[in-house]
Amino acid sequence: MSTDIFISGGGVAGLTAACLFGSQGFNVTCVDPAPPITERDADGADLRSTAFLQPAIPVLEMAGVWHKLSPHAMPLQTMRIVDAGGEAAEPRATRDFNASDISELPFGWNLPNWLIRRELVARLAELSNVEFLLGTACTKIFTRSATAKLWLSDGTTRSAQLVIAADGRNSLIRESMGIDVKTTRYGQKALAFAVTHPIPHNNVSTEIHRTGGPFTLVPLPDHDGQPSSAIVWMEKGPEAARLCALSENAFNQEMSERSCHLFGPLTLASKRTLWPIISQIAERFSAERVALIAEAAHVAPPIGAQGLNMSLTDLSELLELARLHPLGSKAMLDAYDKKRRLAVKARVMGIDLLNRTSMSQTAWIRDLRSAGIGAIHDAAPIRKSLMKLGLGAR
């Protein structure tokens, strides 16, 4: 059976790709061995949240999903950076970056990942030109200049003009095409979970730096009538494992301290999930008939809500190039590699640097970080440029 576009991987990026290209009239097949989990309290639910930044919204609109997602989204008007890296675990430098400085819109809109999956799957059900095969893996790929052939775990095959590898950081498609990656390991893990708190977040996303990595609260809609936030708490691996194993009461106490009590006592409102943190970038973002997107191409620590947002830019570039060139042609894929790889590399390097300064145990680096936050914020042109850069400007 032949299709225009074959997407290997139905994580958030692969599902979005299927909605986008399906909505734009392409015939699409998307496969994933693991069915998406679309309920918050189900085992294995993805309890991370994604802050979709402004440039992501037109992509989600073209995918026909933004109207489904927006009623559940929490706007992010202000990013608050707090340095608590002094002797005591308390704020010693706090600066607010307000979206109104550079735009009439909020920086972005935050949504839980399990809910994003639910709405993407609902959108796919509306698209008769998208074949979505759950419980099916892509096991082998063979390409020629005119087409690609894919072997599936259900014993069938597909041929496609363009293969989108959205099969994650250990991408089989990437390895099969002989593309190497450069990986940086930090020995760090992120705990991701939801909390409630008595003090409202007022649409402020708060990133608190001390040691081990950032502790970030991102606004969610109220939960059980209480203000709620999604938290990503990064620490060295053994410390993250210790925190994950604590009783709920002990965990509530430790995370309230780590949050410098800025929102009053925090109460765990979901399971805790652990995510290994690495930086990784593929040596090429394309090969014959193949485009790598999302974590198959690039992985970065979760700082500044960049990961999936970069992936949506991968998709919008691919769509634009598919309109300019024959689908899956060498011209299209060379242009994709050229446009995306260097832009993504610069961003991943920037996030790597921020992560290293946030992890630091060294007093003078922590002091420098604290002074740096103030200096960047207080110089208006630098502040505005950095805010625009964070939103995706080049």
Ligand SMILES: Cc1cc2nc3c(=O)[nH]c(=O)nc-3n(C[C@H](O)[C@H](O)[C@H](O)COP(=O)(O)OP(=O)(O)OC[C@H]3O[C@@H](n4cnc5c(N)ncnc54)[C@H](O)[C@@H]3O)c2cc1C
């Ligand atoms: C703690 C944390 C917080 C984050 N917060 C943000 C944020 O606020 N904003 C943001 O933009 N980004 C954020 N990110 C990054 C974002 O979550 C990721 O970029 C995104 O989830 C990665 O999606 P993906 O689809 O590439 O990979 P995955 O979710 O890993 O999906 C890959 C899929 O491929 C499937 N697969 C594997 N092998 C095969 C095969 N052989 N055949 C077919 N399918 C296969 C897998 O089953 C899986 O479903 C965060 C990341 C972390 C760790």
